Amino acid sequence: MIHNVHERVVAGTADEVWALLARLGSDDDPVWPKAGGITFRIPEGLRPGAPVLHGPMRYTVDEVEPGRRLSFHPPASRRSPLHRATHGFDLTPAGDGTRVRHTFTARGLRLHLMWALFLGRKHDTTLEALLDAVERGVATV
Known part of the structure; x- marks a missing residue:
């Protein structure tokens, strides 16, 4: 099983952070690192059930709780006992x-192998750059 956590305390309110995360995957996304080479798009807008295009991977928006939580999971057509993945953001005071x-x-052997070989490093770099952007974005509010 892969369990990967990145966190940062930023000097802003949950509403200020949410204002940035709510634009994740949009045309005016202020936080997704463009230089990373992996895309993250939510073409139908941030709402439960909306498709998420994340490089070659596909997710669905799961939970949208403004100021508290944003999460994603594979769409039903891609879920299997051999490959289960969820990811999301939690905001707390x-x-x-x-x-x-x-x-x-x-979970999943194939995903675990890909994670160990290259996905883990790419994911870590991308998440740290995203958190940097959140920190900068909140500082400019």
Whole structure:
């Protein structure tokens, strides 16, 4: 099983962080790292059930709780006992700021091998760049 967590406490409110995350995957996305080479698009907008195009992977928006939670899972047509993955953001108060936590959990031999070979490093780099962008974005509010 893969359980990968990235988190950062940013000096802003959950609403300010949410204002940035709510634009994730849109045409004016302020946080997804463009230089990483992997795309992240939510062409139908951020709503439960909306398709997510993430490089060659496909997800569906699962939970949308403004100021609290945003999560994704594979669409029903791609779920199997051999490959299960979920990922999402949780926002919680932390002192004078907000803890932004991204959790990725997955099962599946093929995915585990790909994670060990190259996906894990790419994912970690991308998530840290995304959290940097959230931190910068909140600082400019």
